[in-house]
Amino acid sequence: MAFRLLAAENFPAHRTILDFRQRHLPDFRDLFVQVVRMAAEVGLVKLGTVAVDGSEVKANASKHKAMSYGRMKQEEKRLRQEIRELMGKARKTDAQEDKRYGRDCRGDELPAELGRREERLQKIQEARQRLEARQAEEDREAGREPGDEDRTGKPGRPFKRRFGEPEPKAQENFTDSDSRIMKRGSSGFEQCYNAQIAVDESERIIVATGVTQSASDVEQLIPLLDEVKKNTGQEAGCCLADAGYRSESNLQALESREIDGYVAMGRVKEATTQVASSDLEATGRMARKLRTKRGEKTYRKRKWIAEPPFSWIKSAMGFDRFHLRGLTKVTSEWDLACFAANLRRMHGRVVWT
Numbered sequence: 001m002a003f004r005l006l007a008a009e010n011f012p013a014h015r016t017i018l019d020f021r022q023r024h025l026p027d028f029r030d031l032f033v034q035v036v037r038m039a040a041e042v043g044l045v046k047l048g049t050v051a052v053d054g055s056e057v058k059a060n061a062s063k064h065k066a067m068s069y070g071r072m073k074q075e076e077k078r079l080r081q082e083i084r085e086l087m088g089k090a091r092k093t094d095a096q097e098d099k100r101y102g103r104d105c106r107g108d109e110l111p112a113e114l115g116r117r118e119e120r121l122q123k124i125q126e127a128r129q130r131l132e133a134r135q136a137e138e139d140r141e142a143g144r145e146p147g148d149e150d151r152t153g154k155p156g157r158p159f160k161r162r163f164g165e166p167e168p169k170a171q172e173n174f175t176d177s178d179s180r181i182m183k184r185g186s187s188g189f190e191q192c193y194n195a196q197i198a199v200d201e202s203e204r205i206i207v208a209t210g211v212t213q214s215a216s217d218v219e220q221l222i223p224l225l226d227e228v229k230k231n232t233g234q235e236a237g238c239c240l241a242d243a244g245y246r247s248e249s250n251l252q253a254l255e256s257r258e259i260d261g262y263v264a265m266g267r268v269k270e271a272t273t274q275v276a277s278s279d280l281e282a283t284g285r286m287a288r289k290l291r292t293k294r295g296e297k298t299y300r301k302r303k304w305i306a307e308p309p310f311s312w313i314k315s316a317m318g319f320d321r322f323h324l325r326g327l328t329k330v331t332s333e334w335d336l337a338c339f340a341a342n343l344r345r346m347h348g349r350v351v352w353t
Contacts, residue, residue: 021336022324022329025324025329025332025333026332028332028333028335028336028339029332029335031335031339032209032231032335032336032338032339032342033231035339035342035343035346036205036206036207036231036232036342037231037232037233038346039203039205039342039346040232042346043202044200044202044203044205044346044349045200045202045203045205045207045232046200046201046202047200047207047228047232047234047235047236047237048201048202048237048238049200049201049236049237049238049239049240049298049301049305050198050199050200050201050207050225050228050236050237050238050239050240051198051199051201051239051240051241051301051302051305051306052196052197052198052199052220052221052224052225052239052240052241052245052306053196053197053199053241053242053302053306053307053310054194054195054196054197054212054217054220054244055194055195055310055314056182056183056184056185056190056192056193056194056195056215057192057193057194057195057314057320057321057322057334058184058190058191058192058320058321058322059173059176059178059179059190059191059192059193059321059322059325059330060175060176060179060321060322060323060324060325061173061175061176061179061191061325062175062191063173063181063189063190063191065173065174065175065191066171066172066173066174066181066191067124067127067171067172067174068168068169068170068171069128069131069166069167069168069169069170069171069172070168070169072124072127072128072131072172073128075120075124076121076124076125076128079117079120079121079124080121082117083117083118083121086117123174127172127174127177128172130172130177131166131170131172132164132165132166133164134166135164135165135166135170136163136164139163139164144159144163145163146163146164147163148163149161149162149163173191175191175325176191176325176326178193178213178325178326178327178330179191179192179193179213179325180192180193180213180214180215182194182215183215192215193211193212193213193322193327193330193334194211194212194213194214194215194216194217194220195209195210195211195334196208196209196210196211196212196217196220196224197209197210197224197306197309197310197338198224198225198227198228198236199305199306199309200305201301201305203345203346203349204305204308204309204345205342205345205346206309206338206341206342207227207228207231207232208224208225208227208228208231209227209334209335209338210223210224210227210331211327211330211331211334213327216244217241217242217244217245218244218245218246218247218250220245221239221241221245221250221253221263222250222253225239225257225259235257235258235259236259237259237260238259238260238261238262238298239254239259239260239261239262239263240261240262240263240298240299240301240302240305240306241261241262241263241264241302242263242264242302243263243264243265243266245263246263246264246265246266246283246286248279248280248282248283250263251263251282251283251285251286252282255282255285261286262286262289262290262295262298262299262302263286264290264299265283265286265287265290309338309341312341312344312345313337313338313341316344317337317340317341317344319337322334
């Protein structure tokens with residue numbers, strides 16, 4: 001009531017808040033970092049132990065608005081045929097109307113059914129081109145080059161598909177082309193982004209964030225730790241991560257940076273096989289480390305450090321899906337959500353002066 005009285009019943013409309021948020025999206029990263037540093041100054045961030053985790057957050061897009069590469073090619077063929085038939089009918093109708101009313105009385109507007117098909121054809125072609133461009137980039141990173149599907153006279157088996165040609169099941173979403181189909185708990189497959197956090201053990205303050213289009217976490221461990229150092233000015237002393245972050249290169253990076261890492265091995269049988277493999281030395285050392293009493297006790301802390309912040313954000317704060325579209329905007333929106341979660345966590349734990 002006091003605020004309403006002081007503002008003389010003036011209040012911002014939802015559109016005003018939305019415009020403000022979109023206008024200042026790039027600033028949310030700076031605000032997030034400022035709050036993390038503030039928490040460190042008042043003793044809420046120790047960086048003795050940091051746990052990392054990822055969770056699929058639903059995108060502002062429907063999986064029913066996605067189409068596979070194979071279906072795109074079929075739809076393009078069908079739409080082209082329908083457009084040719086409609087154009088033929090239009091020309092025939094034009095000739096009849098010219099004969100009846102004269103050439104100067106013909107309407108030039110595009111038939112609605114033809115316009116709808118041409119618009120859909122264009123969207124499908126654009127989506128197909130995005131898929132092909134993305135596949136070409138992935139092929140180059142894998143060491144392929146245009147024309148290498150013809151391996152005549154070269155060692156090795158021929159490739160199953162041409163360079164830059166996606167698998168028939170590869171999908172693209174028409175609503176948010178940056179989102180990807182991911183398995184989201186018991187709700188099945190949804191259009192999602194993989195949201196990442198690094199959480200400090202002391203008061204479970206989120207000290208680093210990230211968003212990726214990949215459902216896999218394995219490539220996110222080192223970037224998250226880099227963000228921790230960038231945001232706080234110091235390296236994490238200990239890092240806890242589940243099996244999704246396990247790779248030989250990640251474990252080697254933890255050792256080279258002198259971070260006391262505890263990364264789960266996953267299935268016991270698979271871990272035993274890797275320990276026996278001579279070319280996975282860091283994996284073997286991690287497996288043996290986790291089998292010690294100290295290793296088991298330390299790793300058990302990961303669940304109650306890394307997972308609660310996702311529950312606070314999704315359940316308590318009600319942020320269970322992104323509202324913006326595109327990886328850049330979604331990343332800023334995730335920074336805002338984690339920024340707000342940190343403020344709520346800090347509230348009541350610090351005596352402000």
